[in-house]
Amino acid sequence: MPVIRSGRRLARAAGLSIVLATLPLGPLPALAREMPETAAGQAARKPNVVILATGGTIAGAGADAANSATYQAAKVPVDKLIAAVPAIGNVANVRGEQVFQIASESFTDAQLVQLAKRVSALLKQDDVDGVVVTHGTDTLEETALFLDLVVKSDKPIVVVGSMRPSTALSADGALNLLDAVTVAGSKEAVGKGVMVTMNDQIQAGRDVTKRVNVVPSAFSSQWGPLGMVVEGKTYFFRSSVKRHGKSSEFDIDQIDSLPLVAIVYGSGNMFPGAYTAAVEAGAKAIVNAGTGNGSVAGYLVDTLKDLRSKGTLIVRSSRVGDGIVLRNAEQPDDKYDWVVAHDLNPQKAKILTAVALTKTNDTKELQRIFWEY
Numbered sequence: 413m414p415v416i417r418s419g420r421r422l423a424r425a426a427g428l429s430i431v432l433a434t435l436p437l438g439p440l441p442a443l444a445r446e447m448p449e450t451a452a453g454q455a456a457r458k459p460n461v462v463i464l465a466t467g468g469t470i471a472g473a474g475a476d477a478a479n480s481a482t483y484q485a486a487k488v489p490v491d492k493l494i495a496a497v498p499a500i501g502n503v504a505n506v507r508g509e510q511v512f513q514i515a516s517e518s519f520t521d522a523q524l525v526q527l528a529k530r531v532s533a534l535l536k537q538d539d540v541d542g543v544v545v546t547h548g549t550d551t552l553e554e555t556a557l558f559l560d561l562v563v564k565s566d567k568p569i570v571v572v573g574s575m576r577p578s579t580a581l582s583a584d585g586a587l588n589l590l591d592a593v594t595v596a597g598s599k600e601a602v603g604k605g606v607m608v609t610m611n612d613q614i615q616a617g618r619d620v621t622k623r624v625n626v627v628p629s630a631f632s633s634q635w636g637p638l639g640m641v642v643e644g645k646t647y648f649f650r651s652s653v654k655r656h657g658k659s660s661e662f663d664i665d666q667i668d669s670l671p672l673v674a675i676v677y678g679s680g681n682m683f684p685g686a687y688t689a690a691v692e693a694g695a696k697a698i699v700n701a702g703t704g705n706g707s708v709a710g711y712l713v714d715t716l717k718d719l720r721s722k723g724t725l726i727v728r729s730s731r732v733g734d735g736i737v738l739r740n741a742e743q744p745d746d747k748y749d750w751v752v753a754h755d756l757n758p759q760k761a762k763i764l765t766a767v768a769l770t771k772t773n774d775t776k777e778l779q780r781i782f783w784e785y
């Protein structure tokens with residue numbers, strides 16, 4: 413079998429695919445068998461993938477193999493990450509750039525913008541077929557959605573992390589990274605939006621969320637994964653219908669900063685200061701991570717109406733995380749001029765709100781954006 417495969421590849425490179433396609437499977441023609449496959453020829457057919465490293469557990473190191481939760485994130489530089497997975501060289505020509513070396517809870521909007529600009533610039537290059545971003549898992553879902561919204565390219569972008577440091581037993585980073593490079597270099601991934609490869613699965617960056625804090629199967633989406641990577645092959649079963657990449661109206665080349673958006677977490681026994689303090693600190697919008705249907709306590713409604721009348725945007729999401737928040741369910745959004753976050757959880761709603769506010773603060777437009785992205 414290896415001989416047959418290598419012969420096919422060789423024939424394709426030599427422009428013989430039509431001839432080969434008409435041949436039955438079986439012994440190869442003498443020409444394909446005898447021509448040696450050069451390293452340069454192999455490299456020419458492999459996709460070029462750039463790995464942008466930002467830190468996180470995938471670059472973490474612990475004192476002992478038993479340390480799966482106690483370790484230091486953001487320690488291992490990108491060249492070592494790549495060198496630790498030699499199989500990457502079989503699927504792509506890779507090079508790495510160290511963009512940051514931080515835990516992802518320390519990401520700010522400034523870093524999101526800087527990272528997205530770099531991804532965008534790289535994907536404009538003819539010699540780059542895809543980009544992988546290694547990332548801490550805590551805010552990976554925010555970065556994945558942000559890139560999905562603002563990088564106007566159909567080339568694959570894969571954001572990847574790990575739940576265990578490389579020093580731990582059953583470390584998951586090496587396979588997650590290999591899968592990320594495989595997807596970033598695959599033709600089937602073109603136009604699919606930003607993806608996340610964790611635990612053998614390919615998730616939509618828009619949908620995926622971290623649901624468990626300590627296991628390799630931490631990431632999932634209420635709409636299911638897009639596919640899987642098994643033994644180095646990508647298998648897609650669905651794709652997102654939401655606007656992203658080239659079909660997005662947002663472009664990181666036009667964005668230099670993001671407005672401040674705050675999340676206020678709903679519970680029993682709330683107090684108005686949680687909302688008013690956010691606005692005093694400069695928040696242009698508040699995502700209400702409300703209970704259930706994105707609910708607002710009766711005794712807080714006047715506070716939120718007042719903030720809206722003075723210009724603060726109110727976006728109702730839900731602390732439940734899954735499901736969809738519908739307009740005028742439990743609260744009269746039309747009357748109060750509030751927006752609903754649809755199926756986006758609070759942290760994702762915060763990202764879309766900030767991106768949308770770079771273009772408009774009209775609530776009808778903002779609501780349209782929440783339906784479409």
Ligand SMILES: NC(=O)CC[C@H](N)C(=O)O
Nearest residue numbers: 468469515516548549550
């Ligand atoms: N698994 C992880 O990557 C978590 C480590 C760290 N809190 C981060 O998000 O970067």
